[in-house]
Amino acid sequence: MSALAVLLPRQPAAVGSEWGAARMPSALRSRKTIAALAILGAVWTAAAWAAAPVDRPSVLALAVKWAPLIFGGFLFNLLVSVAAMALGTAAGVLLGLAQISLLRPVQAASWAVTQFFRNAPWLVLLFFAMFLLPFEWRIGGVTVPFPAWLKAMLGLALPVLANVSEIVRGGVLSIPLGQWESAESLAFSRRQILWRIILPQAVKRMIPPWMNLYAILTMATTLISVVGIQDAMTLTRGALVAEARTDLYLPLYFMLLLMFFAYCYPIARYTQVLERRFAVRG
Amino acid sequence: MNPGHVLGAPIVVLNRVEKRFGDNPVLRDVSFSVARGECVCVIGPSGSGKSTLLRAINALVPISAGSIAVDGIEVNDPKLDKLALRRRVGIVFQQYNLFPHKTALDNVMMAPIHVLKENPAEVEARARALIAKVRLTGKEAAYPGELSGGQQQRVAIARALAMNPKVMLFDEVTAALDPETKKEVLVTVRELAAEGMTCLLVTHEMGFAREVADHVYFTEDGVIVEHGPPAEFFGSPKQARTRAFLDQVL
Numbered sequence: 001m002s003a004l005a006v007l008l009p010r011q012p013a014a015v016g017s018e019w020g021a022a023r024m025p026s027a028l029r030s031r032k033t034i035a036a037l038a039i040l041g042a043v044w045t046a047a048a049w050a051a052a053p054v055d056r057p058s059v060l061a062l063a064v065k066w067a068p069l070i071f072g073g074f075l076f077n078l079l080v081s082v083a084a085m086a087l088g089t090a091a092g093v094l095l096g097l098a099q100i101s102l103l104r105p106v107q108a109a110s111w112a113v114t115q116f117f118r119n120a121p122w123l124v125l126l127f128f129a130m131f132l133l134p135f136e137w138r139i140g141g142v143t144v145p146f147p148a149w150l151k152a153m154l155g156l157a158l159p160v161l162a163n164v165s166e167i168v169r170g171g172v173l174s175i176p177l178g179q180w181e182s183a184e185s186l187a188f189s190r191r192q193i194l195w196r197i198i199l200p201q202a203v204k205r206m207i208p209p210w211m212n213l214y215a216i217l218t219m220a221t222t223l224i225s226v227v228g229i230q231d232a233m234t235l236t237r238g239a240l241v242a243e244a245r246t247d248l249y250l251p252l253y254f255m256l257l258l259m260f261f262a263y264c265y266p267i268a269r270y271t272q273v274l275e276r277r278f279a280v281r282g
Numbered sequence: 283m284n285p286g287h288v289l290g291a292p293i294v295v296l297n298r299v300e301k302r303f304g305d306n307p308v309l310r311d312v313s314f315s316v317a318r319g320e321c322v323c324v325i326g327p328s329g330s331g332k333s334t335l336l337r338a339i340n341a342l343v344p345i346s347a348g349s350i351a352v353d354g355i356e357v358n359d360p361k362l363d364k365l366a367l368r369r370r371v372g373i374v375f376q377q378y379n380l381f382p383h384k385t386a387l388d389n390v391m392m393a394p395i396h397v398l399k400e401n402p403a404e405v406e407a408r409a410r411a412l413i414a415k416v417r418l419t420g421k422e423a424a425y426p427g428e429l430s431g432g433q434q435q436r437v438a439i440a441r442a443l444a445m446n447p448k449v450m451l452f453d454e455v456t457a458a459l460d461p462e463t464k465k466e467v468l469v470t471v472r473e474l475a476a477e478g479m480t481c482l483l484v485t486h487e488m489g490f491a492r493e494v495a496d497h498v499y500f501t502e503d504g505v506i507v508e509h510g511p512p513a514e515f516f517g518s519p520k521q522a523r524t525r526a527f528l529d530q531v532l
Contacts, residue, residue: 182379182438185340186393186445187368196396200383 030269059251066239073232074259081218084156092164099169117162123223129155130227152224167209171202208275215264290318293480299348301334308334310504316482321475323491324484326501332484336451340371353448372442373451376458378434380426386437387422390444412440416470432463436470452483488532492516500524
């Protein structure tokens with residue numbers, strides 16, 4: 001706890017003035033960010049170590065002891081994120097294409113579905129999926145269990161599909177009308193125009209927001225701990241309950257934060273790189 | 283004037299064409315025809331409905347009343363065979379509108395291969411010849427982003443020609459170009475006209491209209507104010523409005 005008081009004033013100052021906003025080569029900047037985090041973590045651990053009573057295992061030893069379990073949980077979060085993203089993307093692409101359909105009812109229905117799921121809190125959608133879907137399916141005479149983690153994955157896929165739908169629609173609409181017009185004048189059919197001319201150009205513009213959405217989804221997978229699934233968050237809480245040590249709270253949650261950071265930060269950086277690259281050619 | 287070729291029967295015929303966007307009339311009672319092999323220039327102030335006129339001929343914009351026929355095809359027929367019409371009519375736009383994700387050669391080859399389902403090898407030979415014709419040999423593999431405006435516009439011309447059209451429409455094709463690159467494009471259009479291609483140009487290039495056109499139309503507010511052979515039209519315009527416009531631009 002005392003370590004936190006020492007460190008808090010340091011961090012914003014460092015990020016704000018010296019390292020963060022200044023225009024630096026991106027590799028250098030990201031190295032500095034990671035260095036800052038490493039220092040933060042090291043000082044924290046050392047402080048916690050020093051503060052630990054001699055007759056009890058140190059905070060560091062406990063963190064090392066629980067790390068594999070929590071990391072396993074973290075891998076499960078990643079699995080959920082990849083599955084929800086894949087499902088949400090597949091459904092979202094179809095929904096997004098339906099949004100630009102010339103058939104009024106198709107367009108209106110897909111628009112409504114998109115807006116509904118896009119403007120709903122993710123946690124509420126997750127509960128919605130957990131309680132709406134049955135815990136098992138009866139197909140013929142066979143009972144197929146429908147595990148909670150699968151339901152949670154579907155629940156997270158809902159906001160993803162709505163956001164992907166908007167990314168697809170926006171990407172298609174971002175292509176100048178002249179492209180449609182010239183393709184039409186060359187007698188291409190609407191389907192050919194979409195698949196051969198518009199989408200190949202639009203996909204490039206869709207990738208950065210799609211990756212951004214994935215990073216947000218990955219962080220949001222910790223929500224599934226609320227509905228009782230054994231993810232990294234649940235396991236961390238379990239470890240803390242098992243140890244019953246208040247000085248372990250911050251280090252353990254910080255370790256979990258670091259895992260997510262190590263995974264999501266490179267995605268965010270690469271998204272920016274892509275955005276810049278596509279912006280030049282635009 | 284093009285004394286080199288003889289004009290044939292009308293291939294594009296507009297009869298009392300009206301176009302309104304809401305309550306706003308863009309074309310009012312426009313009638314004229316273009317003969318096979320003729321080069322017609324339409325001039326006039328911006329916003330006088332010239333671009334809409336070209337788009338209507340290619341069925342990119344539906345008309346409100348009247349009729350348009352291209353090579354015997356009724357453009358405003360609800361059962362219009364768009365493919366048949368668009369095979370006959372090529373259009374080149376002010377902003378080139380090349381497909382940026384395809385090379386110059388692919389831009390030219392795409393429609394014949396995917397729309398006309400022609401043999402790719404034959405299409406490629408024709409496309410290479412067309413690129414040579416617009417003086418871009420060596421640029422086949424270049425992407426539109428790597429070409430200058432004038433080069434892109436010439437690729438766009440080759441792309442339209444690849445469909446073997448009978449009529450070529452040019453919508454202010456030099457308006458976005460600087461004077462030097464303008465010339466390259468105009469030379470290409472002049473060659474086409476000289477070869478006997480039926481050309482309908484909306485243009486601000488008075489020098490080009492005077493030199494190349496067989497007939498010049500002056501439109502304002504969606505109405506044809508005056509028309510005639512270029513010598514007459516530029517030499518002794520009858521309407522006060524035409525004279526005022528020509529005084530301004532010449």
